[in-house]
Amino acid sequence: MKAIMPIAAFTDALTRKDEACTDEPDKSLDHELPPDVDxxxxxxxxxxxxxxxxxxxxxxxxxxxxxxxxxxxxxxxxxxxxxxxxxxxxxxxxxxxxxxxxxxxxxxxxxxxxxxxxxxxxxxxxxxxxxxxxxxxxxxxxxxxxxxxxxxxxxxxxxxxxxxxxxxxxxxxxxxxxxxxxxxxxxxxxxxxxxxxxxxxxxTAAMWKRRQQLETDKHVETHQALYSEAMANPYRARAFNPEHAANRRATLWRVFVLSDFSPTETTRNWKLVTGESVTRQAITKQITTIKTALKKHCS
Known part of the structure; x- marks a missing residue:
């Protein structure tokens, strides 16, 4: 299997255009799992x-x-x-x-x-x-x-x-x-x-690659980065202790990745997973904070 993309590079790649999630059948299968995916x-x-x-x-x-x-x-x-x-x-x-x-x-x-x-x-x-x-x-x-x-x-x-x-x-x-x-x-x-x-x-192949960022070793790296950010910015994490803030943001990042980076789907899935009603704007703001932390603290 190919090496998993470093988290910092992964967050940069979020701004690139990926395949649209449409309601049309995926006839070409161009986005299938490549042969070397295990x-x-x-x-x-x-x-x-x-x-x-x-x-x-x-x-x-x-x-x-x-x-x-x-x-x-x-x-x-x-x-x-x-x-x-x-x-x-x-x-x-x-x-x-x-x-x-x-x-x-x-x-x-x-x-x-x-x-x-x-x-x-x-x-x-x-x-x-x-x-x-x-x-x-x-x-x-x-x-x-x-x-x-x-x-x-x-x-x-x-x-x-x-x-x-x-x-x-x-x-x-x-x-x-x-x-x-x-x-x-x-x-x-x-x-x-x-x-x-x-x-x-x-x-799809793109979805599979994104989900690999949630494997155990990458999740540990993500959590550590978010914990370091919470420790460095206590004002931003004032409502929670640093560990709580890191856990919450790691969960949000997981939902975001599994929602194919859609703020709208993330907002909907966040409520389903956690029971909390949060606005799309608040979700987008938190995701921006998380991306900044990952770029700063991950290799």
């Missing part, structure tokens, strides 16, 4: 992979099923940001699926649930894609895949989340090219750039 970041194809109904059937013993139901019921009472963090680390595939469903009910786009699950299995990768598919069919029920991929049409006609839908999604996924999942899925469903912006497993 799709292991979406989960290594290791171990067995089963449909959700199959996994549920495996937990038919009363003890296992009761325990599963208790864990699922508890999700509704948990903070949205806590649920997002759990996406990366949850080992039980059924709980992972339910985490996605709970966040879907709260209107959190799959992209805002980044990073992907780190278990590195074929099962976890499938559930990542399944979460994208559920988001699509519930928000774009009238979307029509091209005639040459008419077998995908059933996914938009069945009740999302039903056993029939889950089984259909499983077999459609198995027929996708796993070596270039983003390309094969985008073509099969005729996804638009705007749709792909909100998805986790079907980004």
């Amino acid at each position: 799709l292991d970041d979406l989960g290594v194809d290791e171990g067995p992979m089963h449909s959700i109904p199959h996994l549920v059937a495996e937990k038919r013993t009363s003890t296992d099923l009761a325990r599963l139901r208790a864990k699922i019921k508890a999700l509704a009472d948990q903070n949205t940001q806590t649920l997002i963090v759990k996406i990366e680390t949850q080992a039980d595939p059924l709980i992972l699926w339910e985490l996605h469903l709970e966040l879907d009910r709260r209107g959190i786009p799959p992209a805002q649930r980044w990073p992907v699950n780190s278990c590195g299995t074929a099962q976890s990768r499938f559930i990542t894609v399944l979460a994208d598919l559920h988001w699509l069919v519930t928000r774009y029920s009238s979307h029509a895949p091209p005639s040459m991929f008419r077998n995908w049409l059933g996914l938009f006609k069945l009740a999302p989340g039903s056993d029939a839908w889950l089984t259909k999604a499983y077999f459609l996924y198995k027929n996708l090219s796993q070596t270039n999942l983003a390309r094969s899925g985008t073509r099969a469903m005729a996804l638009t750039p705007r749709q792909r912006q909100n998805l986790m497993a079907f980004p």
Whole structure:
């Protein structure tokens, strides 16, 4: 995989023109993931992979099923940001699926649930894609895949989340090219750039590159830069202690990157993720402060 762009250079690149997020199908696929992108970041194809109904059937013993139901019921009472963090680390595939469903009910786009699950299995990768598919069919029920991929049409006609839908999604996924999942899925469903912006497993190459800036090592560097800026400018951080200010701004930067640098989308997603209503102008001002800090403190 190519080296990730340094954060300072990355902030400079924000002023360049990127592909527009339109509602027109991405026919050219010019922005697909390049061949050297390591799709292991979406989960290594290791171990067995089963449909959700199959996994549920495996937990038919009363003890296992009761325990599963208790864990699922508890999700509704948990903070949205806590649920997002759990996406990366949850080992039980059924709980992972339910985490996605709970966040879907709260209107959190799959992209805002980044990073992907780190278990590195074929099962976890499938559930990542399944979460994208559920988001699509519930928000774009009238979307029509091209005639040459008419077998995908059933996914938009069945009740999302039903056993029939889950089984259909499983077999459609198995027929996708796993070596270039983003390309094969985008073509099969005729996804638009705007749709792909909100998805986790079907980004454009530009979106993928941006999301790499949120990998653990880069996130640590970003947080340190924002902490240093808060320490150096206590007046600007007067409402919070420096650590709180750094955490808040790091979260805002994450939402901004995952919103494809759109202040409008960032404002909307910030409210969904944090529950706070902030004006677009206030968001833009904070992003400017963050960019300045990253340029100043990052190499």
